[in-house]
Amino acid sequence: MSTLKGAxxxxxxxxPTSVIxxxxxxxxxxxxxxxxxxxxxxxxxxxxxVLDDRLYDMDAEDMDELRRLMYTPSxxxxxxxxxxxxxxxxxxxxxxxxxVFKKYDVRYFFYNGGNDSMDTCNKISKFMQSSxxxxxxxxxxxxxxxxxxxxxxxxxYGSAAKxxxxxxxxxxxxxxxxxxxxxxxxxxxxxxxGWLAAAAALASHKGAGPDLVYLPEVDFDMDDFLAxxxxxxxxxxxxxxxxxxxxxxxxxxxxxxYGHHDQSSKDSFGHSQLGGLAAVLAARVKxxxxxxxxGIEFSLLQRxxxxxxxxxxxxxxxxxxxxxxxxxxxxxxxxxxxxERASGASYKxxxxxxxxxxxxxxxxxxxxxxxxxxxxxxxxxxxxxxxxLIQGQTKQESEDGLPRFAxxxxxPV
Amino acid sequence: MSTLKGAxxxxxxxxPTSVIxxxxxxxxxxxxxxxxxxxxxxxxxxxxxVLDDRLYDMDAEDMDELRRLMYTPSxxxxxxxxxxxxxxxxxxxxxxxxxVFKKYDVRYFFYNGGNDSMDTCNKISKFMQSSxxxxxxxxxxxxxxxxxxxxxxxxxYGSAAKxxxxxxxxxxxxxxxxxxxxxxxxxxxxxxxGWLAAAAALASHKGAGPDLVYLPEVDFDMDDFLAxxxxxxxxxxxxxxxxxxxxxxxxxxxxxxYGHHDQSSKDSFGHSQLGGLAAVLAARVKxxxxxxxxGIEFSLLQRxxxxxxxxxxxxxxxxxxxxxxxxxxxxxxxxxxxxERASGASYKxxxxxxxxxxxxxxxxxxxxxxxxxxxxxxxxxxxxxxxxLIQGQTKQESEDGLPRFAxxxxxPV
Numbered sequence: 001m002s003t004l005k006g007a008x009x010x011x012x013x014x015x016p017t018s019v020i021x022x023x024x025x026x027x028x029x030x031x032x033x034x035x036x037x038x039x040x041x042x043x044x045x046x047x048x049x050v051l052d053d054r055l056y057d058m059d060a061e062d063m064d065e066l067r068r069l070m071y072t073p074s075x076x077x078x079x080x081x082x083x084x085x086x087x088x089x090x091x092x093x094x095x096x097x098x099x100v101f102k103k104y105d106v107r108y109f110f111y112n113g114g115n116d117s118m119d120t121c122n123k124i125s126k127f128m129q130s131s132x133x134x135x136x137x138x139x140x141x142x143x144x145x146x147x148x149x150x151x152x153x154x155x156x157y158g159s160a161a162k163x164x165x166x167x168x169x170x171x172x173x174x175x176x177x178x179x180x181x182x183x184x185x186x187x188x189x190x191x192x193x194g195w196l197a198a199a200a201a202l203a204s205h206k207g208a209g210p211d212l213v214y215l216p217e218v219d220f221d222m223d224d225f226l227a228x229x230x231x232x233x234x235x236x237x238x239x240x241x242x243x244x245x246x247x248x249x250x251x252x253x254x255x256x257x258y259g260h261h262d263q264s265s266k267d268s269f270g271h272s273q274l275g276g277l278a279a280v281l282a283a284r285v286k287x288x289x290x291x292x293x294x295g296i297e298f299s300l301l302q303r304x305x306x307x308x309x310x311x312x313x314x315x316x317x318x319x320x321x322x323x324x325x326x327x328x329x330x331x332x333x334x335x336x337x338x339x340e341r342a343s344g345a346s347y348k349x350x351x352x353x354x355x356x357x358x359x360x361x362x363x364x365x366x367x368x369x370x371x372x373x374x375x376x377x378x379x380x381x382x383x384x385x386x387x388x389l390i391q392g393q394t395k396q397e398s399e400d401g402l403p404r405f406a407x408x409x410x411x412p413v
Numbered sequence: 414m415s416t417l418k419g420a421x422x423x424x425x426x427x428x429p430t431s432v433i434x435x436x437x438x439x440x441x442x443x444x445x446x447x448x449x450x451x452x453x454x455x456x457x458x459x460x461x462x463v464l465d466d467r468l469y470d471m472d473a474e475d476m477d478e479l480r481r482l483m484y485t486p487s488x489x490x491x492x493x494x495x496x497x498x499x500x501x502x503x504x505x506x507x508x509x510x511x512x513v514f515k516k517y518d519v520r521y522f523f524y525n526g527g528n529d530s531m532d533t534c535n536k537i538s539k540f541m542q543s544s545x546x547x548x549x550x551x552x553x554x555x556x557x558x559x560x561x562x563x564x565x566x567x568x569x570y571g572s573a574a575k576x577x578x579x580x581x582x583x584x585x586x587x588x589x590x591x592x593x594x595x596x597x598x599x600x601x602x603x604x605x606x607g608w609l610a611a612a613a614a615l616a617s618h619k620g621a622g623p624d625l626v627y628l629p630e631v632d633f634d635m636d637d638f639l640a641x642x643x644x645x646x647x648x649x650x651x652x653x654x655x656x657x658x659x660x661x662x663x664x665x666x667x668x669x670x671y672g673h674h675d676q677s678s679k680d681s682f683g684h685s686q687l688g689g690l691a692a693v694l695a696a697r698v699k700x701x702x703x704x705x706x707x708g709i710e711f712s713l714l715q716r717x718x719x720x721x722x723x724x725x726x727x728x729x730x731x732x733x734x735x736x737x738x739x740x741x742x743x744x745x746x747x748x749x750x751x752x753e754r755a756s757g758a759s760y761k762x763x764x765x766x767x768x769x770x771x772x773x774x775x776x777x778x779x780x781x782x783x784x785x786x787x788x789x790x791x792x793x794x795x796x797x798x799x800x801x802l803i804q805g806q807t808k809q810e811s812e813d814g815l816p817r818f819a820x821x822x823x824x825p826v
Binding site: 016018044045048072073074075078079080081162165166167169170171173174175176177178179202203206207208294296297299300301303304305306307308310387390391392393398399400401402403405407 | 429431457458461485486487488491492493494575578579580582583584586587588589590591592615616619620621707709710712713714716717718719720721723800803804805806811812813814815816818820
């Protein structure tokens with residue numbers, strides 16, 4: 001394999017996670033250490049920073065601060081939700097990217113994001129190939145949603161799952177404290193796949209979790225739901241329910257849209273903006289049972305709560321970033337770094353390279369057979385899958401009793 | 414001082430905190446160790462458990478599990494929001510309490526709660542005295558609101574403040590990640606006092622916090638608020654605001670009630686049930702600025718997030734529980750355990766005993782001079798006050814990557 005010498009760009013895209021910067025650090029550190037990579041740039045706000053020629057000089061950063069990226073949530077380089085057009089219809093953006101790549105002699109591009117970002121990688125790579133510009137392009141996955149195809153799990157999921165399970169345990173203790181009836185509805189992120197809501201079942205597994213868990217993998221039936229809630233409530237005087245924001249009825253209509261009919265709010269990928277589901281369900285449950293009902297949205301903390309991150313997830317995210325660079329330098333291109341479990345009794349995560357084309361825009365769901373027959377809980381197959389991913393307390397440094405995050409200089413090039 | 418021999422009851426009341434059980438453990442441990450106290454009972458759901466004769470045998474618990482109460486959120490014995498009537502008008506409840514006290518030879522009563530609970534302690538004590546029944550009654554404070562009169566701070570506040578400041582730092586990093594304008598409104602608990610919302614300023618002090626903080630201590634002016642938000646947003650493209658749920662206008666009307674006019678929901682103490690403030694403000698801000706606006710409620714996690722508790726707070730809560738028992742055994746009665754800071758450069762917290770009558774139903778607010786002149790931020794006096802209270806990571810034990818909470822037998826007597 002011939003050595004390809006040149007600069008690299010590392011970019012971050014899509015919704016941040018509490019460990020996406022651990023992947024960025026892995027990639028930056030490996031790139032700084034590589035003889036083939038002559039210069040390391042960070043793209044401001046992902047591909048938008050490339051288009052706008054807004055790059056940061058990563059060689060100018062202090063290594064101690066860079067290392068703190070391991071424990072700093074959100075996307076340190078900035079993110080975007082920009083979707084590249086189909087190059088057959090409009091190749092303006094691609095020509096501009098090529099121009100910037102040529103300007104800085106960029107021969108390596110590492111993009112840290114979800115399935116939309118893998119699509120972006122794939123399109124850029126195809127364009128560079130058709131333009132005869134030699135460039136190695138690797139995707140580094142991140143998504144709390146855990147819905148990327150072909151990988152055992154995604155960097156970011158373990159930490160979000162740990163936060164959700166921990167918070168569920170705490171809320172469940174709180175929700176059972178009074179001598180009065182109470183129904184609590186916990187709204188958890190996850191548009192099409194229920195991995196995050198499923199993490200609430202880890203709390204139930206430890207004896208302090210929701211009574212019922214609803215995922216988008218099973219069509220939601222309002223009457224059945226109300227009957228289940230009432231049954232638990234009548235038996236225990238309390239009922240705690242975890243729901244994925246993406247639950248929908250058999251016609252595909254989101255339950256979050258049952259209450260309000262504003263379907264105009266869509267993001268730039270055409271996805272509906274969900275939310276407010278807890279309020280919709282709380283109103284229905286209150287009407288049906290007459291009980292006191294509280295809705296709680298875990299909201300942004302699910303993807304930002306680095307203080308409750310899984311050290312396993314942090315370490316694996318870092319490994320994914322390094323693997324992208326190390327493999328690219330060795331000649332690999334057009335791959336996303338994925339994970340697989342090594343066979344054997346104890347958990348061990350190994351890197352596996354996946355075709356970008358196989359990952360882009362595909363979604364992996366919770367297997368139906370991991371969900372109970374009634375469709376309102378998870379069985380031991382899910383618990384066995386998820387528990388190893390949430391192990392280990394974060395080694396995050398603290399200062400004055402609060403997290404000490406990385407402070408990058410972000411010097412523009 | 415004569416030794417008073419007899420049983421004790423320990424009860425918990427009001428909204429739970431993540432450290433109220435540390436106080437309960439301090440009291441239970443000290444009671445179990447005391448020669449004067451012949452039997453240790455826990456009241457199920459506070460004073461309601463006394464009225465209903467539902468007591469748990471604390472002597473039958475395993476000491477290792479009891480010790481885990483230090484790191485178990487919510488009220489392990491159960492809580493209540495029951496308000497005793499004025500005994501001059503109706504002394505039925507008091508006679509019943511006396512009956513139960515006599516039945517079990519209860520000579521010590523320890524009540525762990527907020528200012529309403531101190532009022533309960535005070536009324537019971539007066540009744541016992543007028544009935545000629547010798548009984549020592551001590552209040553053990555807890556409230557995330559930090560609004561109890563006469564004490565430097567309250568057990569529960571430091572942990573809630575640490576969680577709020579930590580979460581604000583994380584959310585603030587997340588809220589600034591995109592290359593598009595965004596205004597974020599964080600709704601924080603606190604009905605009449607702004608101590609909890611003020612904790613958001615600790616995040617700003619560490620460089621990743623809200624731009625604006627609004628407390629109920631300063632009358633809220635909507636026009637002024639919208640102008641401030643717009644100014645920050647125009648300058649930075651982002652604006653992050655922390656608001657206390659209890660902010661109100663100069664006529665005393667809660668801003669949370671600006672949007673919806675349902676004032677019928679009051680709790681059993683006649684307090685309005687607040688909430689939904691973030692949504693009310695988000696709608697106003699969106700209309701005024703045209704920006705993308707997101708509202709986030711920290712909700713129950715503020716009082717339940719034991720995984721992010723302050724070890725300082727845990728240790729002090731434990732100390733307060735022990736001090737109540739140790740002082741009662743020495744002859745003290747009708748006092749609440751309070752805290753004062755020892756003089757000197759470094760922080761040291763000492764126990765101080767306060768008259769129940771001075772604490773009951775009084776509220777301590779954030780001093781106006783700790784708030785900036787514009788009324789939208791805190792100054793260094795608050796930071797100096799609050800920082801010592803959030804020091805130290807919890808020593809909470811974990812099992813399978815999740816918190817290991819106490820599992821009590823709660824054997825009914």
